[in-house]
Amino acid sequence: MNHYDVAVIGGGPAGLAAALQSEKQGAKTLLIERENRLGGILKQCIHDGFGLVRFGEKLSGPEYAYRFQAPLEGSAVEKRLLTFVSRARKIDTGFELTLASGSGMETVRSGVLVLATGCRERTARQIGVHGTRPAGVLTAGSAQYYTNILGQLPARRCVILGSGDIGLIMARRLTLEGATVPGVYEAKQTPSGLSRNIAQCLDDFNIPLYTGRTVTRVFGRQRVEAVEVCSVNEFMQPITGTEECIPCDTLILSVGLIPENELAEKLGVPLSPETKGPICDQNGMTMVDGIFCAGNALLVNDLVDYVSESGENAGRNAAFYAAATKRPVRRFAAVNAGAGFLCVSPQRIDMAAVDAAGDTPVTVFFRAAAERGKTRVKANTGGKEIFNRTYRHLRPPEMERVELKISNVQNGEITFVMESEE
């Protein structure tokens, strides 16, 4: 049976970065991907805008992925494509993985795991859209796959529900391909996507965005013929009398992404109710020793640049962990997010690792729960301030990255607070 130091599950940007870093630290590394090509979701993202933070360039998804695939080709990372990890279990020496591929079932062992399995899209069933179930109800990712990978136009006239980035990008993409988009409908009062995508994908193409409105019903037998849209109240409930019927042949859903954590759950990894990904420390290690997590499996990211950063962090630390002969017991300080925060990651700081790393700052990401104007964000421990910054505005879709200098944590807690300055 093959035995590896580090096995990385998922060959998207997080997995690519993790595998490269792990191998760079000298670990015998296996990268497993269920599709026939590496790159994850980036393969179907042919628009530009990737890599601004990391490379200072506007790249398309495949171009961005290639920046990591090229060095991987020259590395000692062992790749397994068209291979699905169907099972993972803990054993004395690490983990045993069951792999399913065209050549059958196989078992491999690895000292350490990096979960980089990405995320999945919420479907119509998960948001309770009523009516018949004809063809033509698609998630934005599926519509993107049909258009960009298969070269097939999935819609002639489509309503988009949800103003997440993938929906906005598909509104523009389908318009460019000759389809009509009568509107993007968003139940919340503010859009969910990045401001640059609202401007470049909707405003530039005169596609209307209706906030405070949602799709309540789908009509059609074989194929979608129309949808009913309604205004919603502050509790997101449809308001009677505001119904409007919009003729269309397709309903595209862009109503949220959920970290893909089936394997993590089976391995007993505790998940965060806020991020829906594993609770982890600053090294990307989950609360189960030896299991690391990165990218959208850990926390749904708005920028792929941060996905690569989290993959590198997890891959590097996974290799260190695999090579360590003595592993210090982790001593956790909790990272608490006060009122106004949607989530914070990591949720724990391993103080043993902080002591070992000396002066190295710890990176923390957070999102605000609602749109805010000028806001001061502080981090305190036992009454001592360790971070203080004023933001001109904060928006839930935009993840903020901060670096903390941590030396001494009081009462085992670091608490983030927000204060409005308007």
Ligand SMILES: Cc1cc2nc3c(=O)[nH]c(=O)nc-3n(C[C@H](O)[C@H](O)[C@H](O)COP(=O)(O)OP(=O)(O)OC[C@H]3O[C@@H](n4cnc5c(N)ncnc54)[C@H](O)[C@@H]3O)c2cc1C
């Ligand atoms: C449909 C969709 C479209 C997106 N479009 C954009 C966009 O336009 N711009 C943007 O900035 N961000 C976009 N994103 C966000 C994007 O997902 C991230 O920026 C980035 O691709 C996440 O990288 P990742 O490696 O964490 O996940 P992914 O790119 O999703 O990669 C995960 C990989 O893991 C593999 N995998 C999962 N489970 C297993 C298993 N059990 N065994 C083997 N392999 C497995 C999958 O096949 C996949 O290749 C999109 C996300 C989705 C879901």
